[in-house]
Amino acid sequence: MKIAVAKGDGIGPEIMDAVLSIFEANKVPLEYDVVEMGKWVFDKGFSNGMTPEAQQTIETLGILFKGPMETPKGKGVKSVNVTARKTWNTYANKRVFQTLHGVDTVFSKAGIPIDVTIVRENIEDTYGGIEHMLTHDVALSRRFITRPGSMQVIRYAFEMAKKKGARRITCGHKANIMKITDGLFLECFYEVAKEFPELKADDVIVDDLCMKLVTRPDLFDVVVLTNLQGDIVSDLCAGLVGGLGFAPSANIGDHICIFEAVHGTAPDIAGKNIANPTALLLSGLSMLRHLGFMENAAVIENALLYTLESGVHTGDFGDKSKPSVNTTEFAKAIIANFGKTPEHGAKQIFPNKPVTPTQYELEENPLIMSKEASGESIVGVDFFVEFAGQPNDVADKCLKVIGDKFKLITISNRGTQVWPKGSVFTNVVNQYRCRVESVNDAPIEQAAVAELYMKFQAEFKVCSLELLNMWDGKKAYSLAQGQ
Ligand code: NAI
Numbered sequence: 001m002k003i004a005v006a007k008g009d010g011i012g013p014e015i016m017d018a019v020l021s022i023f024e025a026n027k028v029p030l031e032y033d034v035v036e037m038g039k040w041v042f043d044k045g046f047s048n049g050m051t052p053e054a055q056q057t058i059e060t061l062g063i064l065f066k067g068p069m070e071t072p073k074g075k076g077v078k079s080v081n082v083t084a085r086k087t088w089n090t091y092a093n094k095r096v097f098q099t100l101h102g103v104d105t106v107f108s109k110a111g112i113p114i115d116v117t118i119v120r121e122n123i124e125d126t127y128g129g130i131e132h133m134l135t136h137d138v139a140l141s142r143r144f145i146t147r148p149g150s151m152q153v154i155r156y157a158f159e160m161a162k163k164k165g166a167r168r169i170t171c172g173h174k175a176n177i178m179k180i181t182d183g184l185f186l187e188c189f190y191e192v193a194k195e196f197p198e199l200k201a202d203d204v205i206v207d208d209l210c211m212k213l214v215t216r217p218d219l220f221d222v223v224v225l226t227n228l229q230g231d232i233v234s235d236l237c238a239g240l241v242g243g244l245g246f247a248p249s250a251n252i253g254d255h256i257c258i259f260e261a262v263h264g265t266a267p268d269i270a271g272k273n274i275a276n277p278t279a280l281l282l283s284g285l286s287m288l289r290h291l292g293f294m295e296n297a298a299v300i301e302n303a304l305l306y307t308l309e310s311g312v313h314t315g316d317f318g319d320k321s322k323p324s325v326n327t328t329e330f331a332k333a334i335i336a337n338f339g340k341t342p343e344h345g346a347k348q349i350f351p352n353k354p355v356t357p358t359q360y361e362l363e364e365n366p367l368i369m370s371k372e373a374s375g376e377s378i379v380g381v382d383f384f385v386e387f388a389g390q391p392n393d394v395a396d397k398c399l400k401v402i403g404d405k406f407k408l409i410t411i412s413n414r415g416t417q418v419w420p421k422g423s424v425f426t427n428v429v430n431q432y433r434c435r436v437e438s439v440n441d442a443p444i445e446q447a448a449v450a451e452l453y454m455k456f457q458a459e460f461k462v463c464s465l466e467l468l469n470m471w472d473g474k475k476a477y478s479l480a481q482g483q
Helices: 012-025 039-043 052-061 080-087 106-110 147-164 181-193 206-215 227-240 278-290 294-309 327-336 391-401 446-459
Strands: 002-006 031-034 063-066 092-098 115-121 131-133 139-141 168-173 200-205 222-225 248-252 257-261 376-386 406-413 416-419 431-438 461-471
Touching: 002 052, 012 278, 012 294, 012 327, 052 063, 063 278, 080 257, 092 147, 092 227, 092 278, 115 147, 115 227, 147 168, 147 181, 147 222, 168 181, 168 206, 168 227, 181 200, 200 206, 206 227, 222 227, 248 278, 257 278, 278 294, 294 327, 376 446, 391 406, 391 416, 391 431, 391 446, 431 446, 431 461, 446 461
Parallel strands: 002 031, 002 063, 063 257, 115 222, 168 200, 168 222
Antiparallel strands: 092 115, 092 248, 131 139, 248 257, 376 431, 376 461, 406 416, 406 431
16 A cells, blocks of 8 residues: 655654654555655745645545645745645544653643543634735734534544544534634534434533643543634643644545644754654554554554653653653664553554555545525625724714615624724724614615625725625624624
């Protein structure tokens, strides 16, 4: 079986070579097609950080095992890591955080075992990177949460939790504040939960989740979150088990999967052969299990756990009074321990059941859609306008132009209502949102919105606008704070 390998930048080649040497010593039946991706590929002029041949190879083979990659700073280029996850729709990012004996943490010392899997949505949210300066003072980031995108990652999380034999699956969210976006994610969570009655499904607000994770991490099993919250919470969990050197990551999609460590290129220690390869090795083991190499994965993992228990360590962890080993020596110690079983957390050895990744030749972009909209009408519009002045002056200008088909409902600044009611203590910036709705919520055509736009642009610079939709008699938009 052949997979694509990208060694990465900084410590990437050192830790990748160490991991591949362990695979080779264990006779893992894999062949590697090494592809060109990373900072040096940006430097060669490929603006997405990978050569067309690399993209073709990865799309043909379906599995990418990658080292960390650097994003060149200040050249307007996007992270190749994020591009890869998004381009190939690896919608679920699975990160497993487990107590590793030999890696001391406050929890291991207190005898509190940790085994938490974070599943983070990997495509949407603010990671769309759709950002604009609306005025010189005001930046806007768009946060997309979609029903089909949420369903994909949540369904994966439930299926994985069931396979893992988890007792509990928790949705982390902030739906109390972001009622529509996080509200949609939470709604999808409970919709999928109905298909898995054997799992205890519950939800926790993300700030409370962080507090609970750092006090009683043993109470959690599988946690599923949106992209940004998942990113933050998973690094928090990495801290619970000993840091980024122990944080593996699998990016799962329907067609292509990417296995990598959570940490970056560690430029401060690159080229010294002292980096810790454990996180990449754990990511590689997750890849082996994904491909059905159960026996290889278990033997290597037991050897890794045995090595850690015996006190062998690289410079970034372990007993500082004992000398550390370098990356190559660490890999050799693991190889020397094949066949040994750790005292704690030994993995059961199951026979290999290789599954060749399906090779897809897609002709069109898959359109993921949950249901056709029904009973949908436009009932108004939010105009985002630039104006350096007082709320009443904005209102006067709006009222002058809106005519009798529309009414001015509210004006807000940074999401807080400042008209018709508000407080003089609210600081305002030079950008207002003016909400205009049709009289009696009568459905309107887009042409009416365009006419209104022409009138608004005579009074203001209109930075952007959003249509206000009504679905089945319900407002599909949030109210301004204080409205
Ligand atoms: P980093 O994770 O590279 O380093 C943070 C600290 O952790 C450093 O002190 C480093 O020496 C240490 N460290 C990280 N991995 C280690 C390992 N395996 N063994 C021992 N020590 C280790 O994070 P930083 O400095 O924020 O990012 C450096 C570069 O990596 C940036 O260009 C960033 O864009 C890129 N990056 C790439 C990622 C990826 O490819 N998935 C993920 C995160 C960052």
